[in-house]
Amino acid sequence: MAYDLEFEKPLAELEKKIHSLQRKGDRLKPEEFTQLQLLESELLKRTEEIYSNLNAWQTVQVARHKNRPYTLDYIKLICDDFFELHGDRTFGDDHAIVGGLATIDGQTLMLIGHQKGRDMKEMQYRNLGMPHPEGYRKAQRLMRHAAKFHIPVVTLVDASGASPALVDEERGQAEAIASCLYLMPRLRIPTISIVIGEGGSGGALAISVADRILMLEHSYYTIAAPEAAADILWRDRAQAPLAAEGQRIRARDMLELGIIDGLIAEPLGGAHRNHRLAAESLKQALLQHLEELKRIPLDELLEQRYQKYRNIGHFESAPAQETSPIQA
Amino acid sequence: MAKEAATPTTRQNFSADQASSLSTVGNIAVKCPKCKEIHYNRDWEKNLKVCPRCNHHGRISARERINLLVDPGSFVEIDADMLPADPLHFVASPPGDAKKPPYAAKLEEERQKKGQNEAVISGYATIDAQPLALAIMDFQFMAGSMGSVVGEKITRTIELALERSIPVLISSTSGGARMQEGIFSLMQMAKTSAALAKLGEAGLPYISLLTDPTTGGVSASFAFLGDIILAEPGALVCFTGPRVIEGFMHIKVPEGTINSEFALQHGMIDAVVHRRDLRQTLSRLLQMYSGSTKKEETA
Numbered sequence: 001m002a003y004d005l006e007f008e009k010p011l012a013e014l015e016k017k018i019h020s021l022q023r024k025g026d027r028l029k030p031e032e033f034t035q036l037q038l039l040e041s042e043l044l045k046r047t048e049e050i051y052s053n054l055n056a057w058q059t060v061q062v063a064r065h066k067n068r069p070y071t072l073d074y075i076k077l078i079c080d081d082f083f084e085l086h087g088d089r090t091f092g093d094d095h096a097i098v099g100g101l102a103t104i105d106g107q108t109l110m111l112i113g114h115q116k117g118r119d120m121k122e123m124q125y126r127n128l129g130m131p132h133p134e135g136y137r138k139a140q141r142l143m144r145h146a147a148k149f150h151i152p153v154v155t156l157v158d159a160s161g162a163s164p165a166l167v168d169e170e171r172g173q174a175e176a177i178a179s180c181l182y183l184m185p186r187l188r189i190p191t192i193s194i195v196i197g198e199g200g201s202g203g204a205l206a207i208s209v210a211d212r213i214l215m216l217e218h219s220y221y222t223i224a225a226p227e228a229a230a231d232i233l234w235r236d237r238a239q240a241p242l243a244a245e246g247q248r249i250r251a252r253d254m255l256e257l258g259i260i261d262g263l264i265a266e267p268l269g270g271a272h273r274n275h276r277l278a279a280e281s282l283k284q285a286l287l288q289h290l291e292e293l294k295r296i297p298l299d300e301l302l303e304q305r306y307q308k309y310r311n312i313g314h315f316e317s318a319p320a321q322e323t324s325p326i327q328a
Numbered sequence: 329m330a331k332e333a334a335t336p337t338t339r340q341n342f343s344a345d346q347a348s349s350l351s352t353v354g355n356i357a358v359k360c361p362k363c364k365e366i367h368y369n370r371d372w373e374k375n376l377k378v379c380p381r382c383n384h385h386g387r388i389s390a391r392e393r394i395n396l397l398v399d400p401g402s403f404v405e406i407d408a409d410m411l412p413a414d415p416l417h418f419v420a421s422p423p424g425d426a427k428k429p430p431y432a433a434k435l436e437e438e439r440q441k442k443g444q445n446e447a448v449i450s451g452y453a454t455i456d457a458q459p460l461a462l463a464i465m466d467f468q469f470m471a472g473s474m475g476s477v478v479g480e481k482i483t484r485t486i487e488l489a490l491e492r493s494i495p496v497l498i499s500s501t502s503g504g505a506r507m508q509e510g511i512f513s514l515m516q517m518a519k520t521s522a523a524l525a526k527l528g529e530a531g532l533p534y535i536s537l538l539t540d541p542t543t544g545g546v547s548a549s550f551a552f553l554g555d556i557i558l559a560e561p562g563a564l565v566c567f568t569g570p571r572v573i574e575g576f577m578h579i580k581v582p583e584g585t586i587n588s589e590f591a592l593q594h595g596m597i598d599a600v601v602h603r604r605d606l607r608q609t610l611s612r613l614l615q616m617y618s619g620s621t622k623k624e625e626t627a
Contacts, residue, residue: 162548164568164576169586172596174547174567181521182553186529201505202517202548202567209518223505223514223545228572233507239422246420247510257415259511309522310483312515313476314415 003269005065007050007058011269014043047269054218057241059250060226062218063197064160067272069279070129071098071113071156074196077279078286079104082111085142087134091171094135096127096159097207099142101151105287110146112139112207113156113196130163131203133176139207140183147189152290155207157195160225162203177206184209185306190293192286194264195251196271200225211305212289213259215251216282217266221259222249259312262289360384362562376603385560385603387540390449390466393499397607398453398462405451407484411439412446412477418508431508434470442468446477447502450485452494455607458614461489462497467541471503474546478506479516482550486523490530495614499537500551504544517549524553533617535610538565538588538597556613557597558606559588565597 003012021028021036028036054062062068075082075098084100087093099112116129123129139155146153162173184191184207193210199221215221224232226240226249233243254260264285271278293301358372359365362384372379376396377386388396394403418431429437439445447470450463463485465472482498489496505513527534536554541564548567551557559565565588570581591597601609 162567164572166573166577166579166581166585169566169568169573169590170594172552172594175552175596177548177567178521178550178552181518181549182525182528185518185522186525201514202545205514205517206548209522221511221514223507223510229507231572232504234422234428236422242420242422243507246416246418247507248416249510254511257511259515306522306526309515309519312519313480313512314413314509315477315480316411316413317409 005058005061007054007061011043011047011050014039014046018043044268051218051269054250056220056244056247056249056253057226059218059220060198060240060244062270062272063220065270065272066118068197069271069275070158071115071196073275074113074156074279074282075102075111077276078283079111080106085145086138088137088141090137091134092132094127094132094138095125096129096131096163097135097139099139102154104283107290108151109290110142110151110153111156112142112153114159114204114207116158116197127163129159129198130161131159131206132163132168133171133173136162136176136180136206140180143183143187147187150189152190152192152293153187153210154286154290155191155193155210157193157199157204157208158197158219159203160198160200161228162201162206177202180206181209185309186302188298188302190290190296190301191305192289192293194282194286195219195221195260196282198225201228209305209309211293211301211308212261214262214264214285214289215254215260216264216271216278217251218270219251220244220249221251221254222247361386378603383561383602385540385562387467387501389468390444390464390499393464393539394449394453394462396603397464397497397499397610398455399457403451403453403462405449406488407450407481408445410445410477410481412475412509414508415476415512416508416510418510434508438470442466444469446481447472447474448478448481450481452488452492455614456611458611458618459492460495460497460614461485461492462499464499465501465539465546467501467503470506472501472546473503473506473513474516475506475509475513476516478502479513479519482516482520483523486520486527486534489532490527493530493532495533495535495617496527497535497537497610498550498554499539500542500546501539502542502544502546502551504546513545517545520550521553524550528555533613535613537606538591539563541565541569543567543569552596558599558601558609559591559597560603560606561588561600563588565591 018039079102081103098115102109102111117123117126191210192212193208195215197219201224226244227237229243230239231237267274267277356369357366360379363382365381377388412435414432421428448463448465452461463482533555536557538559542551566586573581588600
């Protein structure tokens with residue numbers, strides 16, 4: 001696969017040289033062969049170097065890569081069986097959130113995730129991966145269903161945000177997201193949420209309140225997609241890289257800030273370069289955390305989950321004399 | 329405010345020192361931002377900052393709203409000394425844009441200018457002698473944006489209600505989550521909603537009041553989780569603001585398309601209530617719930 005991102009230019013050049021040598025095949029001279037080996041190890045080294053130091057905006061680009069595995073790709077790779085469930089039973093079936101019953105390693109799970117599209121037609125079908133309210137209501141339905149049958153819930157998060165159209169306002173986007181946030185903290189089953197690409201704003205958070213939040217190494221999580229954040233802060237969408245940097249949105253920042261519970265390593269050069277490896281790594285992490293959660297009694301689990309969110313936030317106390325009574 | 333104490337009425341005057349955020353012509357007149365009609369300041373204040381001509385509900389501060397809603401003298405503020413921190417050390421600013429101070433400086437500036445510590449005031453009070461916990465947001469302070477402090481104060485208000493088994497009122501007005509606190513702001517949505525879920529399990533009523541504007545992360549968390557959701561007339565009430573919808577859909581969203589009435593029409597809220605009727609409405613509702621919730625003295 002070609003290196004096609006802007007910051008990958010030095011890698012692309014190396015790759016080009018390698019390809020031109022490889023094309024020679026049997027006609028390769030001995031000194032060219034050594035050169036090829038050198039170039040190959042150089043490429044490996046440089047890739048590692050670049051990918052272990054991605055800045056916020058570069059991370060966004062990797063997280064949005066069109067070949068990055070999406071929810072259905074992971075489902076294909078990690079599930080022994082998957083039966084998709086459709087519809088919110090009220091209005092319709094959203095295509096930007098998929099979900100269903102899955103079997104992984106002999107266990108039944110309720111798997112719910114954002115789904116994007118790759119080509120124009122599918123992107124349109126999936127509404128650019130931005131869920132309508134009925135998507136969140138479908139997610140709620142599946143979660144209640146899971147709790148009813150004691151099936152653990154696993155969510156895969158990959159959305160730049162919830163759909164911001166007029167029809168979404170008409171159907172109550174705010175209420176749909178808020179209700180997810182109301183439901184998830186009290187679900188009486190173990191829940192795991194994995195950010196596989198973009199974790200953008202309330203649209204991502206809505207299905208991501210869980211006992212464990214894990215993130216793929218090159219995914220990001222933010223209060224608002226960088227373009228939207230730059231727009232709100234400075235009325236200038238072009239400053240998105242700056243907003244991304246200032247808001248510290250990379251997975252490793254999230255770990256440092258104490259928001260998430262773990263990172264999942266990606267194959268060298270990003271998950272899009274090797275879906276199978278990425279899926280394997282995700283599956284292992286998922287099973288490990290699930291095993292841990294299953295051992296915790298439910299009441300304790302819910303209390304831990306509550307306290308985790310209860311304790312997020314930074315504030316200070318002013319000197320006491322500054323407070324004044326409001327009314328005489 | 330002793331005058332009102334004698335005659336409890338829904339029509340209350342605001343004290344003169346409370347600055348109006350609206351365009352004032354000198355000190356004696358106010359121009360309605362909607363219909364451009366010029367009113368005497370005195371009439372404007374007397375009408376609770378609602379335009380007598382076009383019924384436009386002007387924005388009022390949290391303290392004004394508290395005075396408007398609860399029994400005089402009954403409000404006790406909690407967590408007044410809680411101050412915002414700058415967990416991300418947010419200093420980013422586009423090159424050449426010197427007008428935007430770093431977050432910490434901006435906070436200090438807002439505190440000095442607005443004379444309050446954050447975008448919400450919380451505490452407990454009574455309405456017609458019925459106790460409740462309340463958190464009232466204020467748009468003046470950084471556009472009512474929700475950062476860690478707003479999330480924490482609202483959560484503590486809910487916890488206070490749980491402790492005392494009293495109902496909760498949250499009056500929202502917000503441009504959304506506070507960008508400068510990044511992910512911490514986002515997680516306040518989860519935190520406040522989780523606290524409300526506990527309140528719900530305890531069977532305590534939560535009344536949400538939406539005022540102009542209630543948008544973004546505040547809409548998509550506690551504001552739309554009310555057991556009862558009320559809104560002031562004409563308030564912008566949405567998840568996505570009209571400007572973003574326009575940018576996304578490449579259409580024009582006429583002024584006033586998305587507001588309280590729109591939300592009522594689409595089944596998203598229970599009622600649109602005029603400012604002068606708010607207090608009485610709340611009182612009636614609290615009365616109706618009083619049989620089902622345990623009452624305790626607050627003072």
